[in-house]
Amino acid sequence: MRFSARALPHVTAAAILSTVALAVPATSQPAPGDVPGNLVGGASSTCFWNYGAFGADPNFNNAYPDAGATYWAAYIRRPAGSTLSLTGTYPNARYFSFISYDRVGQPIDGVADYQIAPDPGSSNPFQPGARRDGPDAASTYTLDVDHAQNFDSATKQPLFTVRDPRNNEPERNNLLTVPTAAAQGGTGISLGTEIGSDGVTYELEQYLYRVYVPDNNGTITGNVPMPEPVLTLANGDRLTGQSVCDATDSESKDLKKTTGNADAIRLPDPTALNLDRKTYDALRHPETLAPGQQVQVFPAPGQPGKPLFQIGRPVENPATFPAEYNPGAERTVDWRGQYDRRYLLQMYTGDDAPGASLTPPRTGGGFYPNIHNNYMRAALSREYGQVAVVRGKLATSPKTSNGNPVMETGQVRYTSFCMNESVLTTRVMNCAYDENVPTDSNGDYTIVVSLAGERPVNANEACGNGWVEWSPKGDGGDDSNFGWFQVRNMLPDNNFRQAVQNTSTPGDELAVMGEYLPNVEYMSTEEFEKLGCSANGSIGLGSSGFGSSN
Numbered sequence: 001m002r003f004s005a006r007a008l009p010h011v012t013a014a015a016i017l018s019t020v021a022l023a024v025p026a027t028s029q030p031a032p033g034d035v036p037g038n039l040v041g042g043a044s045s046t047c048f049w050n051y052g053a054f055g056a057d058p059n060f061n062n063a064y065p066d067a068g069a070t071y072w073a074a075y076i077r078r079p080a081g082s083t084l085s086l087t088g089t090y091p092n093a094r095y096f097s098f099i100s101y102d103r104v105g106q107p108i109d110g111v112a113d114y115q116i117a118p119d120p121g122s123s124n125p126f127q128p129g130a131r132r133d134g135p136d137a138a139s140t141y142t143l144d145v146d147h148a149q150n151f152d153s154a155t156k157q158p159l160f161t162v163r164d165p166r167n168n169e170p171e172r173n174n175l176l177t178v179p180t181a182a183a184q185g186g187t188g189i190s191l192g193t194e195i196g197s198d199g200v201t202y203e204l205e206q207y208l209y210r211v212y213v214p215d216n217n218g219t220i221t222g223n224v225p226m227p228e229p230v231l232t233l234a235n236g237d238r239l240t241g242q243s244v245c246d247a248t249d250s251e252s253k254d255l256k257k258t259t260g261n262a263d264a265i266r267l268p269d270p271t272a273l274n275l276d277r278k279t280y281d282a283l284r285h286p287e288t289l290a291p292g293q294q295v296q297v298f299p300a301p302g303q304p305g306k307p308l309f310q311i312g313r314p315v316e317n318p319a320t321f322p323a324e325y326n327p328g329a330e331r332t333v334d335w336r337g338q339y340d341r342r343y344l345l346q347m348y349t350g351d352d353a354p355g356a357s358l359t360p361p362r363t364g365g366g367f368y369p370n371i372h373n374n375y376m377r378a379a380l381s382r383e384y385g386q387v388a389v390v391r392g393k394l395a396t397s398p399k400t401s402n403g404n405p406v407m408e409t410g411q412v413r414y415t416s417f418c419m420n421e422s423v424l425t426t427r428v429m430n431c432a433y434d435e436n437v438p439t440d441s442n443g444d445y446t447i448v449v450s451l452a453g454e455r456p457v458n459a460n461e462a463c464g465n466g467w468v469e470w471s472p473k474g475d476g477g478d479d480s481n482f483g484w485f486q487v488r489n490m491l492p493d494n495n496f497r498q499a500v501q502n503t504s505t506p507g508d509e510l511a512v513m514g515e516y517l518p519n520v521e522y523m524s525t526e527e528f529e530k531l532g533c534s535a536n537g538s539i540g541l542g543s544s545g546f547g548s549s550n
Contacts, residue, residue, distance in 0.1 A: 040052075042060060047241075049074055053220060054071040055220075063368045066428070068416055068431055072226065077204055082232060084232075084248075089224040090124060091221060091222025091224045092132070093400070094414055095211075095491075096212070097372060099370065100175055101272075102191060103179075104300075106179075109175055110372065124141070125139060128408075147177055148178055162371045179191070191206060192204055196249070197258050209227060210370065212414060213400060229244045277424065284322075288312075294310070297349065299341075320384065323380055335377070337374070338376075372491050374500040376513075379484060386522075387448050387450040387454065388522055389528065390417065390485065394415060394437055396443075399435055409493065412491060412493070414434060416432065417432050417487055418468070419449055419470055420471075421471050429468075429471035448528065449470050450470055454525045455467055464534040
């Protein structure tokens with residue numbers, strides 16, 4: 001892989017992962033000295049939540065994080081017959097959740113904040129209309145982490161939805177962690193097993209904890225401690241603190257011992273985080289392949305599923321591929337919803353490639369998706385213009401960032417607009433989120449996307465235009481003009497029919513979302529500056545939404 005040194009914390013991990021065979025077990029080992037410094041032991045991490053913090057720079061920036069959120073992961077081995085629970089305090093934030101994943105980053109189960117019943121004597125501040133300003137001591141919860149499948153053998157369906165849950169899912173205080181294999185009607189890929197130094201075989205689990213938009217620019221944890229694990233062994237022994245971490249080997253200490261590798265840590269399958277350079281180059285540059293040559297780009301070797309191929313062929317404009325721009329069309333760019341990984345990669349292969357699907361399942365695109373979000377994505381290219389001007393209508397959402405005392409309702413819980421690199425790096429550059437996006441009386445907004453050095457002087461609050469930074473690394477490879485613009489909708493209300501989650505078939509995006517599906521216009525910096533202030537009637541946005549350090 002070829003990356004700039006500036007992305008080193010992310011790149012080191014990507015390089016580690018890309019050097020491992022694609023059929024690796026879950027306990028793949030990096031070479032000594034190659035463990036990235038902030039993949040484990042980063043900001044606010046604990047011995048149990050040992051992976052992270054993940055997010056925009058300077059955190060470990062991978063798998064398309066939202067720049068307004070911070071993520072931590074636990075990747076453990078589970079003692080047979082044990083029970084595990086998490087005790088925590090509801091954070092002062094817009095949202096938090098727990099989501100479990102299989103080996104390739106597909107979701108198994110997830111529980112959102114409002115679903116988690118409080119401990120006796122406490123209250124849940126994420127319930128609509130709840131007070132958000134109560135004492136932390138009266139805002140605690142307990143969540144059981146069950147080593148079981150999210151699968152109903154009678155109906156052959158998940159017990160709890162992982163496909164576009166809304167804001168009215170049932171109350172529950174448990175998270176399920178075992179993938180459902182294809183033989184049972186699922187798509188899950190086992191995390192595998194691991195033999196400890198005690199000779200015992202352990203099954204593995206991994207889950208992520210997310211916190212979005214802490215109140216009042218507070219700590220990334222939402223001004224509360226990280227959730228604490230409590231493990232009860234099969235013999236009845238109750239463990240807390242470091243004893244839990246040792247029993248579950250959450251810090252990979254025993255793994256280091258059994259492998260003889262002082263730098264060993266558990267790693268997910270390489271394709272869970274990004275694509276290897278060879279696969280990405282075939283996707284991005286079909287014109288460099290021999291005419292008619294077929295290169296399998298999905299799934300990775302050793303993984304189940306029908307193959308998807310990139311075909312060697314000429315493309316109309318290699319410099320802008322795969323971005324499209326059709327001025328005068330009702331929507332000038334190709335917006336694509338999130339279905340599965342295959343469909344995500346069809347942006348490059350085309351929907352008529354061998355192995356492509358026109359009716360993809362809504363299983364998530366991989367890269368550890370948040371099941372409570374759904375996404376619209378469009379490939380952009382600076383070859384069409386220095387700045388991309390994004391206009392649309394903003395869904396309503398609760399206001400929380402100023403420590404608002406009551407949990408409001410809205411059409412969605414959260415909306416963000418993010419500029420990312422490609423599937424080669426899966427890195428986020430910059431985001432703006434709902435409370436920082438100005439709207440006019442109709443709820444319309446304007447967001448300008450550009451390099452920092454080409455930012456129009458009127459892309460600022462005083463002129464009523466927002467700004468999101470375009471990564472100077474483009475796709476993270478050799479196309480510095482590429483950008484992947486992404487719109488998130490979280491936990492829509494059932495009565496909001498224009499949410500991303502209500503799209504169901506590729507091509508229905510405009511019919512379903514209407515004015516909530518943005519449109520894009522390219523301009524030069526000078527052309528946008530000539531529009532002056534309040535060029536599209538919008539008012540007020542800070543200099544940016546969330547930013548990375550680059």
